[in-house]
Amino acid sequence: MSAAVENRLEIVRALSASPIARWLGYSAAIEEGGLVHRLGFAERHIGNPAIRALHGGVIASFLEFASEVEFSASLGRPEKARTVSMSIDYMASSKAQDMTARVVIARAARRIAFLEATGWQGDETRPVAAARVCLRIGEPARE
Amino acid sequence: MTEKPSPRHDINPAIGAMLHSARDFLTHEHALFSSLGLKPLLVGRGQTRFSFDVPGEFGDGDGSAHSGFLTIVLDSIMGLTVFTALEEFKPIATINLRTDYLDRAKCGVRAVCECRCLNIIDEIAFVHGEVATEEGGALIATSAGAFIVGARGAAKASRL
Numbered sequence: 090m091s092a093a094v095e096n097r098l099e100i101v102r103a104l105s106a107s108p109i110a111r112w113l114g115y116s117a118a119i120e121e122g123g124l125v126h127r128l129g130f131a132e133r134h135i136g137n138p139a140i141r142a143l144h145g146g147v148i149a150s151f152l153e154f155a156s157e158v159e160f161s162a163s164l165g166r167p168e169k170a171r172t173v174s175m176s177i178d179y180m181a182s183s184k185a186q187d188m189t190a191r192v193v194i195a196r197a198a199r200r201i202a203f204l205e206a207t208g209w210q211g212d213e214t215r216p217v218a219a220a221r222v223c224l225r226i227g228e229p230a231r232e
Numbered sequence: 233m234t235e236k237p238s239p240r241h242d243i244n245p246a247i248g249a250m251l252h253s254a255r256d257f258l259t260h261e262h263a264l265f266s267s268l269g270l271k272p273l274l275v276g277r278g279q280t281r282f283s284f285d286v287p288g289e290f291g292d293g294d295g296s297a298h299s300g301f302l303t304i305v306l307d308s309i310m311g312l313t314v315f316t317a318l319e320e321f322k323p324i325a326t327i328n329l330r331t332d333y334l335d336r337a338k339c340g341v342r343a344v345c346e347c348r349c350l351n352i353i354d355e356i357a358f359v360h361g362e363v364a365t366e367e368g369g370a371l372i373a374t375s376a377g378a379f380i381v382g383a384r385g386a387a388k389a390s391r392l
Contacts, residue, residue, distance in 0.1 A: 106293070107291065107292055107293035107298070108288060108289050108290060108291035108292075108293065108298075109289075109290050109291060109292055109293075109297075109298035109300065109301065111289075112289050112290060132263045133263040133264050134264070135263065135264070136264075136308070138262070144264065144304060144307070144308070145307045145325075145326040145329070146300070146303045146304030146305070146306070146307035146308060147264075147304060149300060149303040149304070149307065149329065149331075150298065150300025150301065150303060150304055151300070153298075153299065153300045153303070154298065154300060169294075171299075171333070171336075172299040172300075172333050173332070173333060174330065174331060174332045174333065175299075175303070175330070175331055176328065176329065176330035176331075177303075177328060177329050177330075178327070178328045179325065179326050179327060179328065182325070
């Protein structure tokens with residue numbers, strides 16, 4: 090494993106220690122050169138027990154968190170990024186199982202970064218949800 | 233085709249009974265919501281207001297809740313608000329949601345989520361939601377979402 094890959098995974102491990110990451114059952118691995126993010130299914134992720142689907146807000150949280158990790162990993166250091174806004178489209182119903190996601194950094198400027206996250210279950214060509222996330226990066230000047 | 237939320241504040245009795253059952257289930261049994269201390273402050277036709285805890289298990293590692301936690305709450309209460317505007321029970325599902333995070337929510341505080349169903353047309357419900365601190369009323373997040381009413385396929389009901 091190259092030093093760069095090991096460094097990215099170290100950043101993933103550092104960010105995965107937060108309570109929200111544990112609640113999401115979050116993990117990530119490097120596949121084909123890129124990070125693949127995973128939501129580890131748990132009963133607490135179910136919205137309506139009658140349909141046994143992931144809660145839409147849980148999916149949104151996962152894609153948002155994955156975007157933050159993706160951005161930090163791209164920098165090579167655990168950068169604290171705050172989400173400014175996020176929008177998500179739910180394109181298919183979800184199942185009570187793990188979700189996988191990839192994130193693309195559309196543009197990273199000095200203070201703001203725009204990312205696009207896509208989540209699926211089983212078949213990457215059939216996305217369950219896609220999110221656009223805007224992050225505030227770096228240390229803001231305190232007013 | 234259009235099911236505009238009525239100016240009346242009374243909820244359809246059948247919907248009211250369903251919401252009553254849902255509240256008991258969410259408060260006491262649901263793995264996610266039972267930990268939030270959800271308390272209804274207002275449940276009217278097309279509008280709701282709930283207070284809830286911001287638990288540490290949703291923390292971001294700096295004493296604040298991760299912003300995604302707010303989206304979980306908003307998606308849930310906004311969906312519930314759609315039900316209050318319906319004439320009869322129909323399954324719903326979120327189509328999309330946009331959330332702006334105006335401030336951080338500190339873990340351990342209580343917050344208030346207030347939602348309004350703006351309109352239902354062509355089986356699409358448009359909902360606005362806000363989260364603010366219970367003490368002081370400082371705005372934390374705002375959200376706008378669209379929900380399909382009468383969801384078909386595998387999603388036979390709300391994600392709530």
